[in-house]
Amino acid sequence: MGRAPCCDKANVKKGPWSPEEDAKLKEFIEKFGTGGNWIALPQKAGLKRCGKSCRLRWLNYLRPNIKHGEFSDEEDRIICTLYASIGSRWSIIAAQLPGRTDNDIKNYWNTKLKKKLIMGLNPSNLGKFSQPFSGSLQTQPQPLSTDLLQLYRDYNSLCFQAAKSASAAESFSGPQNFLHCNTSCSSSDGSCSQISYGKEQVIKQEDQMGCLHQGFNVEESQKFMLHYGQYVDGDHPHHHGDPISVFLDQRANGVLGSNSQYLEEVKQLISTGNGSNGNSFLFNDENKTDERGMYYYY
């Protein structure tokens, strides 16, 4: 019954690949292909590696036409747009970026792009930019679409709906964070955005004004700062429970709409080339475009 075990874990090498191992694997696959069986491949190729490890090494590093190095602005926009639509479906996102691997994109998102996006959503940063920019993502801020504003509003709305009912709050991580957070926080530029938590909250005036200038009303701006502040404080790339990720994942997973709806959006995006329009990345959602604003990411 069944098949042979995947590999003998005790006799399998782990850790970084040596140039010799890389050469063996590359040579074998170029000569014989994978044979449709990764588990059997290492033995045939004379490698003391698990089949899964070989597959990963080939797909992420050795296979031809892999693109290494900086992501372009266009690639950034595609990743952000697709992430906003379908969440962390890295393999689907990678399929739209020739030469990029899902692992690469996942790392890039978790270490750089997400930060840029969230920095851009912080109203205290918005005031720093009086004019929209175009140009390199690394050196200049760029405008975000109003849809990201809408994403954040959806998120805040969910938080407050959920906060009204204990059972809802239990099933949604955002409100729990919101309700139970009791730490002080400061924005990344060192200015404190939030002075206290609990029922009495004080929001730094200029940050509120930043929100208001960007189309938030007073209540929204306060909600925004509360959520944003708790993420920025102690932010670390290994922490993936930040509000915007949780929210985007839940949205993509159907909390705010059916998954198929967003997959449809992706298909449309790809076919129409939307999301690569000038400096802002936009995706069509006729229900969520009642306002326009300009947001930035570093």
Added chain:
DNA sequence: AAGAATTTCAACCGCCGAAGG
């Protein structure tokens, strides 16, 4: 210059659906 802190990213882990037996 040196130690601490932070960031990066290759690689591993574990789960899941599909399919073999």
Added chain:
DNA sequence: CCCTTCGGCGGTTGAAATTCT
């Protein structure tokens, strides 16, 4: 059906590199 393996995927880890103090 049920059990098992395989391939694929997303989440996570940790060593190395880089930046900060």
